[in-house]
Amino acid sequence: MKVIIHRGTKEIGGSCIEVSTASTRLIFDLGMPLVAPWNKTEKLDSSGYPKMSTRELLDLGVLPPVSGLYDNADGSPVTAVVLSHPHQDHYGLLGHIRRDLPVYLSDGARRIIAASDIFLPLKAKIQHPVVVEDRRPVVIGDITVTPYLVDHSAFAAMSFLIEGEGARVFYTGDFRAHGRKWKLFPKFLRSAPQGVDCLLMEGTTLGRPEQRMETEAEIEDKIVEIARRRRGVKLIYASGQNVDRLVSFYKAAQATGGQFVVDLYTAYMLEALGHDSIPRPSAAFPRMRVLYTKFLMRKIAASGMSELFARYRPFEIDAREIARAPGKNFVMYRESLTADVEEIGDFNDSVLIYSLYEGYRREASFQKVQAFLDKHGIVIESAHTSGHAGASDLKKLAEALKPRVLVPIHTFEPGKYAGLWGRVQTLGDGQALDLACVPAGVKS
Ligand SMILES: [Zn+2]
Structure with missing residues (x-):
């Protein structure tokens, strides 16, 4: 199995990940970037994008260059899109995918996105939603995806265990352990899946002053x-x-x-x-x-x-x-x-x-x-508390999953992951990681 982070290796927002086998290609999230693709220190003004075409947004670098994903796209077709949660920086560009593509998501995410489409200029227009449930595996092509409901500031957010060709990837999406669903976190730690080759973990709060997260x-x-x-x-x-x-x-x-x-x-x-x-x-x-x-x-x-x-x-x-x-x-x-x-x-x-x-x-x-x-x-x-886990909870998650390799995503501070787990590999956007080539043995 291969992992490509099309966007998100060194930024928060605009997440887009591909996990593929020889016959199946899954895209996890297709978010609107929060920073400009041409200058990552600049906040992106996306107000003009609802009127722009797929081609124009690809040329601007706002849509990540993923073959087989968009309308009139060439290349081997993507099999399906899977959404972690209904935040714009994870689903905001969904309106551009090929119309026949199924979109796997939680029922809560489906409801929020459908309701938002009435009010927000940027429409997701999900044509073929497939609702997934907490801890119920779904088979897409030759990949099995098991969703885990997580605590986050978005409703019905999910992490995913992704299994294919004898390899296991875990993608956290966005999560925390101090919201109204905080109990999901200790529950997960107690029964975390083992044998994970690659953990794609968000790190939104890394680099911010570390303090206890208010509940x-x-x-x-x-x-x-x-x-x-x-x-x-x-x-x-x-x-x-x-x-x-x-x-x-x-x-x-x-x-x-x-x-x-x-x-x-x-x-x-x-x-x-x-x-x-x-x-x-x-x-x-x-x-x-x-x-x-x-x-x-x-x-x-x-x-x-x-x-x-x-x-x-x-x-x-x-x-x-x-x-x-x-x-x-x-x-x-x-x-x-x-x-x-x-x-x-x-x-x-x-x-x-x-x-x-x-x-x-x-x-x-x-x-x-x-x-x-x-x-x-x-x-x-x-009166506010973050939607994202602090460093100590990120560390607990990595320690529970014991991945062969931890890959930073959804963070401006990939360098700070070294303090969370012994074996970290920072990818570049678009760079493929072949899990068959990740060496065994973790030094943590
Ligand atoms: Zn989020």
Whole structure:
């Protein structure tokens, strides 16, 4: 079996891996890069890409050059695509694959991606989804893929054991051990597959100052503490897809006698998951309300989904109702919703609870948010924990799997892997690793 990381050996985002035998070629993930292919120190602005053709994106180097993967492609055809989780930097370029290709993914990932396609400019357009389940092996050609559900900031994320031609590869996807599904991690360590030749392990947090990862439960407590201290409206700056975090905000609203006001995108996303235990606009979750904003209503109408408007009317709240008791409301906010949120009018002792990676606050795109906050005297307080494992958990995973070779992926710091496992091999993008040639015996 052969492994080629088409992109991701020395960067975070844009992951694309090929694992192949003589007769089967599987592609794991096809993400949108986060840094420019022509200058990896530059953040990639992908806003123009939804309108560009496969050929143009290949020429730019945004699509990785993988033969047999795209429409009208030449070369031996790819057999299937397998997705680890529904984050754009893992699936964002999927709209360009050959239309007949099956895409293997978790049911949660399928639901999130289908719901996102209505709202986001970049469409995945999955034509042939094949749903895979935790620890249920699937055979694709002569390769067996066994998914393992993992804890991550994306819903229903998976790692994969990939077996073929007598070799075993383990691809972690993105994972952590401190979210709401943290128990999956010790469970995995206790029964980790053995005989792994090659471990492809993410290392997002390597190079960041090492500190103990706060748990999602601690983040929930922090949100409650902030909410009790600030009497005004609480604006929430978080991902509408980070289900763990949305649950934290709902519970914090509940604990403080308030309500969680979501936008139409978040409302639809939560409902699309189809899980009874996850808050969504319904009689079962009376503390969730929906703010109808002009920007998202236009998007929904443009997608031909206007029937959604009626669906959430029973749970609708408007700016005037929020303004009657501002302190009780946790309101999802993003820059595109500024005009609607400004209608609340009263921002006395208000706070924006910043619940994303801190690094984004320093980016140019945050300046408009900052200007809005300054205009109304709204302060920022942070409540966030990473979606990715810290170095100590990465080390535990490597030690449990005992791979013959550890290959860095989804990291800016491949050099830091040496401290995690005795035998590390850093590949270059597009470079093939033939597992038949990996020497036995691990020095760790
Ligand atoms: Zn991710």
